[in-house]
Amino acid sequence: MVSIIIASHGEFAKGIYQSGSMIFGEQENVQAVTLMPSEGPDDIKAKLEKAIASFDDQEQVLFLVDLWGGTPFNQVNGLFEAHKDKWAIVAGLNLPMLIEAYASRLSMDSAHEIATHIIETAKDGVKVRPEALAPKEEKAAAAATTNNNAxxxxxxxxxxxxxxxxxxxxxxxxxxxxxxxxxxxxxxxxxxxxxxxxxxxxxxxxxxxxxxxxxxxxxxxxxxxxxxxxxxxxxxxxxxxxxxxxxxxxxxxxxxxxxxxxxxxxxxxxxxxxxxxxxxxxxxxxxxxxxxxxxxxxxxxxxxxxxxxxxxxxxxxxxxxxxx
Known part of the structure; x- marks a missing residue:
């Protein structure tokens, strides 16, 4: 099973990990890694290495990171370079993305495959009300879904x-x-x-x-x-x-x-x-x-x-x- 690390600035990673467990149930081989205000790049790098070492399978690892270019991402990216043929990073973490990653582990065996699959779900999870504020293409897709397969x-x-x-x-x-x-x-x-x-x-x-x-x-x-x-x-x-x-x-x-x-x-x-x-x-x-x-x-x-x-x-x- 693909292992997952959720990494963020502050307690966000721990909070979204808890939310994911409430919705999808407790998960094995998932770790939340946080960068706290008093910590620096070396601190989160050490946490990441410890989290990876705890996994049953360290060959396939998916990193879900809060912000592209931030310190958590940069430290993940440094570790990723030596394993980019198997590991994958997705930034812009939200709850739909995490839930989809959990579900995908049931049928997908590689971090690359899951990373590709969860991006659309993460985008679809961003919605707005009133619906008139949505982009035109999103409203058209919603209308098509309403009539789909009827x-x-x-x-x-x-x-x-x-x-x-x-x-x-x-x-x-x-x-x-x-x-x-x-x-x-x-x-x-x-x-x-x-x-x-x-x-x-x-x-x-x-x-x-x-x-x-x-x-x-x-x-x-x-x-x-x-x-x-x-x-x-x-x-x-x-x-x-x-x-x-x-x-x-x-x-x-x-x-x-x-x-x-x-x-x-x-x-x-x-x-x-x-x-x-x-x-x-x-x-x-x-x-x-x-x-x-x-x-x-x-x-x-x-x-x-x-x-x-x-x-x-x-x-x-x-x-x-x-x-x-």
């Missing part, structure tokens, strides 16, 4: 179906989207479909090249039976609650596995782990889904280990029983 022949492919009370957020828009590679993200919720503000925010949060939709449950059931509007598409389907998922599946949406991401805590619910909260109706709903043959994939991001849903439900039931 109504092609074929069946709608369900790449991932997820229950997440936060719906479309960083972990979904980056980590899961990079793993699933959907052409469409479909939020299925009666309540959100009636809420113009939430619907618009979700549509705007879609990653570059992916169109997001917010539709009622009955509309999703109709699409499952006649998917001419999404024919040939690959969907990442998001439900806010297990009750919405059950209604859709029993209505005919052909989902066999549900990824369980997060369920927000509220009054009357118990929380058997850090991200999932249940009341009795939630527990009964998951049991009904299980009876219908649905399997559960319990994890926040693709790199997490899968939790056992039966054990989580038993713990939640015991906690509810103790409250009575």
């Amino acid at each position: 109504g092609r022949p074929g069946k709608l492919e369900y790449g991932l179906a997820r229950i997440d009370s936060r719906l479309l957020h960083g972990q979904v828009a980056t980590a899961w989207s990079k793993t699933v590679n959907p052409t469409r993200i479909i939020v299925v919720s009666d309540s959100v479909a009636k809420d113009d503000l939430r619907s618009n925010m979700i549509k705007q949060a879609a990653p570059a090249g992916v169109h997001a939709h917010v539709i009622p449950i009955d509309q999703m059931i109709k699409i499952a039976k006649d998917d001419k509007h999404f024919g040939g598409q690959k969907a990442l389907v998001l439900f806010e609650t297990p009750q919405d998922a059950l209604r859709a599946i029993e209505g005919g949406v052909p989902i066999k596995t549900l990824n369980i991401g997060s369920m927000a805590h509220s009054v009357g619910k118990v929380q058997p782990n850090k991200v999932l909260a249940f009341d009795q109706d939630d527990i009964d709903t998951y049991k009904k889904l299980e009876q219908d043959g649905v399997e559960f994939d319990v994890r926040k991001v693709p790199s997490d280990s899968k939790d056992n849903m039966d054990n989580i439900l038993k713990k939640a039931q015991n906690m509810l029983n103790e409250q009575k």
Whole structure:
């Protein structure tokens, strides 16, 4: 696996490393290297050498640096010269670039290949509102994406179906989207479909090249039976609650596995782990889904280990029983 060094002036490298871990999960063979105000070129060079020495694979190293021509870049560049046939440097670090680098390591084996690949993602991550302020070519590309692949022949492919009370957020828009590679993200919720503000925010949060939709449950059931509007598409389907998922599946949406991401805590619910909260109706709903043959994939991001849903439900039931 390609090793990664994130280098910056000040604590920026450590902060963006933490943000990347929150969204994509903890990563092996990644080091954050900082140049602090009291330090000079020799200090950061020593830190870089120590970080490289810590890697399992020192042959393929990708450096993500904050500023071209700055001291971190210059010191990286000095080390790079002896390894430029294998190592690569990309300056202008932003979070979309880092997430794309993490995702690319799953399928790409060279620092050069990843460096080439992540540049467009880093550029696409820079957006502006109002949209009228965007360059003309960017607005044209956005319009083309909106109509991309609509109504092609074929069946709608369900790449991932997820229950997440936060719906479309960083972990979904980056980590899961990079793993699933959907052409469409479909939020299925009666309540959100009636809420113009939430619907618009979700549509705007879609990653570059992916169109997001917010539709009622009955509309999703109709699409499952006649998917001419999404024919040939690959969907990442998001439900806010297990009750919405059950209604859709029993209505005919052909989902066999549900990824369980997060369920927000509220009054009357118990929380058997850090991200999932249940009341009795939630527990009964998951049991009904299980009876219908649905399997559960319990994890926040693709790199997490899968939790056992039966054990989580038993713990939640015991906690509810103790409250009575």
